[in-house]
Amino acid sequence: MKIPVLYGTFREGRKSEAVAKFIHAELLKRGIESEFIAPENYHGKQLEQKHPEPWKTVMAEADGLVIVSPEYNHGYPGALKEMLDSLYEEYNFKPVGIVGAAGFVGGSRMVEQLRQVVVELKMVPIREALYFPMVWELNDEKGELKEPEKYLPRLEPFFKELFWYAETLKEGREKHPWGK
Ligand SMILES: Cc1cc2nc3c(=O)[nH]c(=O)nc-3n(C[C@H](O)[C@H](O)[C@H](O)COP(=O)(O)O)c2cc1C
Numbered sequence: 001m002k003i004p005v006l007y008g009t010f011r012e013g014r015k016s017e018a019v020a021k022f023i024h025a026e027l028l029k030r031g032i033e034s035e036f037i038a039p040e041n042y043h044g045k046q047l048e049q050k051h052p053e054p055w056k057t058v059m060a061e062a063d064g065l066v067i068v069s070p071e072y073n074h075g076y077p078g079a080l081k082e083m084l085d086s087l088y089e090e091y092n093f094k095p096v097g098i099v100g101a102a103g104f105v106g107g108s109r110m111v112e113q114l115r116q117v118v119v120e121l122k123m124v125p126i127r128e129a130l131y132f133p134m135v136w137e138l139n140d141e142k143g144e145l146k147e148p149e150k151y152l153p154r155l156e157p158f159f160k161e162l163f164w165y166a167e168t169l170k171e172g173r174e175k176h177p178w179g180k
Pocket of ligand 1: 072075102104105135
C-alpha cells in the first residue's frame with residue numbers, strides 16, 4: 001500500500017516537522033510505501049512546471065494520503081493549499097488523514113477547514129485525526145519528537161481507519177472506474 005505524507009509548511013525554523021517525520025516513520029514501520037513530500041521542493045515553479053514530478057507521480061500511484069500541517073491564523077498554510085491545488089484527478093476517490101501540529105488546540109481549526117477543501121478534490125477525509133498541541137515544546141535538541149512512544153496508542157485508530165478506506169476505495173476504483 002502506498003500512502004505519502006504531504007507536509008504543510010516551508011517556514012524557516014518550523015517546529016512541526018518533528019511530527020511529520022514521526023508520522024512518516026510510523027507508516028514505514030507498518031510496511032506502507034511512503035514518500036515524504038516537502039512543499040519547499042515545489043514552491044514558486046513556473047506555470048508549466050505546476051505539476052512537478054514526482055508529486056504528480058507519487059499521488060497518482062498513492063492509495064491514500066496523510067497531511068501533517070501546522071495551523072496559521074486559524075487556517076491551513078498557503079504552501080499546503082498550493083500543493084493541493086497543483087493536482088486533481090490523482091486525488092480522486094482516495095482517503096486522507098489529517099494531522100495537526102500547532103498551538104493550544106493542536107491545529108484543530110486547520111483540520112476542520114482542510115476537510116472542506118479535500119472534499120472538492122473528491123477525496124474522502126477520515127473521521128480520525130491527530131492533534132499535537134504546543135508542538136514547539138515537543139521537539140528535543142535534535143529537532144525530533146520527544147518521547148515518541150507516548151503517541152503510539154493514538155496512532156492506531158487513525159491508521160486503522162485510513163488503511164481500511166485505502167483498501168476499500170482501491171477495490172472500488174478498480175471494480176467501478178469512474179466515468180469510464
Ligand atoms: C503566521 C503564523 C500564524 C500562526 N497562527 C497560529 C494559529 O492560528 N493557531 C495555532 O495553534 N498556532 C499558530 N501559529 C503557531 C504555530 O502553531 C507554531 O509556529 C508551531 O510551531 C507550528 O508551526 P511551525 O511548524 O511553522 O513552527 C502561527 C505561526 C505563524 C508563523
